[in-house]
Amino acid sequence: MTLSAENSNESRPRDARWARxxxxxxxxxxxxxxxxxxxxxxxxxxxxDACLELMGKIDEFTDERAAAWIKIAVVHRAVDRLRRxxxxxxxxxxxPAAQEKREDPDRRSAVDRALRxxxxxxxxIVVRRLIRNETFASLAVEIGISETTAKTHxxxxxxxxxxxxxxxxxxxxx
Amino acid sequence: MxxxxxxxxxxxxxxxxxxLSKDDMRAIEAHLVDCRxxxxxxxxxxxxxxAVLAHGSAEPTIEKARFPWPAVRRAAAAAxxxxxxxxxxxxxxxxxxxxxxxxxxxxTPTTLAAxxxxxxxxxxxxxxxxxxxxxxxxxxxxxxxxxxLRALAALxxx
Numbered sequence: 358m359t360l361s362a363e364n365s366n367e368s369r370p371r372d373a374r375w376a377r378x379x380x381x382x383x384x385x386x387x388x389x390x391x392x393x394x395x396x397x398x399x400x401x402x403x404x405x406d407a408c409l410e411l412m413g414k415i416d417e418f419t420d421e422r423a424a425a426w427i428k429i430a431v432v433h434r435a436v437d438r439l440r441r442x443x444x445x446x447x448x449x450x451x452x453p454a455a456q457e458k459r460e461d462p463d464r465r466s467a468v469d470r471a472l473r474x475x476x477x478x479x480x481x482i483v484v485r486r487l488i489r490n491e492t493f494a495s496l497a498v499e500i501g502i503s504e505t506t507a508k509t510h511x512x513x514x515x516x517x518x519x520x521x522x523x524x525x526x527x528x529x530x531x
Numbered sequence: 532m533x534x535x536x537x538x539x540x541x542x543x544x545x546x547x548x549x550x551l552s553k554d555d556m557r558a559i560e561a562h563l564v565d566c567r568x569x570x571x572x573x574x575x576x577x578x579x580x581x582a583v584l585a586h587g588s589a590e591p592t593i594e595k596a597r598f599p600w601p602a603v604r605r606a607a608a609a610a611x612x613x614x615x616x617x618x619x620x621x622x623x624x625x626x627x628x629x630x631x632x633x634x635x636x637x638x639t640p641t642t643l644a645a646x647x648x649x650x651x652x653x654x655x656x657x658x659x660x661x662x663x664x665x666x667x668x669x670x671x672x673x674x675x676x677x678x679x680l681r682a683l684a685a686l687x688x689x
Contacts, residue, residue: 389574393581418564425564432577436547439584465586472587486548487580488587493550508545515544519579 375415379408382424386431393435395461403434444490471521479514482507487515534562539569543576608686616679 383404390400407430411423418426472480481500485491486507497507539562545551546559563570671677 393578393585395585422564425567425570428570429560429563429573432574433547436577436580436584439581440548443584461586464582468582468586469588472583483583484587487583508550512541512544515576515580518583519575522579522582523575
């Protein structure tokens with residue numbers, strides 16, 4: 358048996374496992390990313406990025422842990438992509454129709470309502486860090502608080518937003 | 532799972548923005564892979580942050596939580612001016628000071644009893660005068676508001 362044939366025999370079960378994992382988790386992962394990004398192609402890209410990273414550590418994970426890792430990696434990368442989209446200048450590659458499709462007036466007003474209900478400090482820090490992409494170091498100095506305090510306000514603000522937005526979603530489905 | 536659920540859940544927003552140390556990022560990721568409950572929390576946190584990123588206005592009405600120094604300076608200046616005015620003006624309440632400070636009394640008609648019980652005769656000694664003084668003259672007086680005026684004028688002087 359040649360070396361290449363030996364390697365091929367060794368990698369076959371690994372490939373089969375890999376293919377099985379992707380088939381099993383792709384639909385849910387892409388749907389999750391699409392619900393966050395509002396774009397099917399971007400959701401597919403996010404899933405592929407997550408898979409590429411998982412490929413390097415697949416042997417460390419059981420199937421269950423690999424599934425959890427895909428879920429974590431997909432939502433993390435979807436947030437990264439949204440932040441890049443928000444902070445990058447509008448490019449010609451983004452079609453106006455696609456941009457309009459992403460706009461959801463109901464969701465927008467729900468988010469604005471939730472932001473208004475935060476404390477002034479929480480709102481300021483959430484907007485400056487998440488929407489304007491200012492660093493905690495700079496905004497903390499400008500406000501006159503410590504970086505740790507700014508991070509605490511941010512985390513609590515996001516928790517509040519999560520609670521309010523999920524309450525709104527429950528109200529819609531009820 | 533070396534970290535508690537509470538430790539991880541508190542840091543999920545910072546994990547998603549990458550604002551944790553490398554050690555914390557790795558520790559939280561290791562926890563999330565083994566903890567379904569925290570992984571679910573991560574998903575809902577990410578969904579909320581995605582909604583804010585996609586739909587949140589970059590310019591909501593942020594109430595700047597800064598100390599209102601200009602307003603405080605104006606209020607303090609007003610308090611000092613009026614306080615000084617009342618403090619220095621208190622001395623003018625003495626009868627002698629009041630007499631000195633009193634405005635000229637306009638001449639009043641004088642009623643003269645006519646001899647023989649006839650109708651009283653009204654004699655106007657001088658034409659009625661209005662009690663007016665120039666602002667400078669008033670500002671130079673000892674009244675409390677005059678002191679305030681002087682202090683205000685001093686502040687406005689370059």
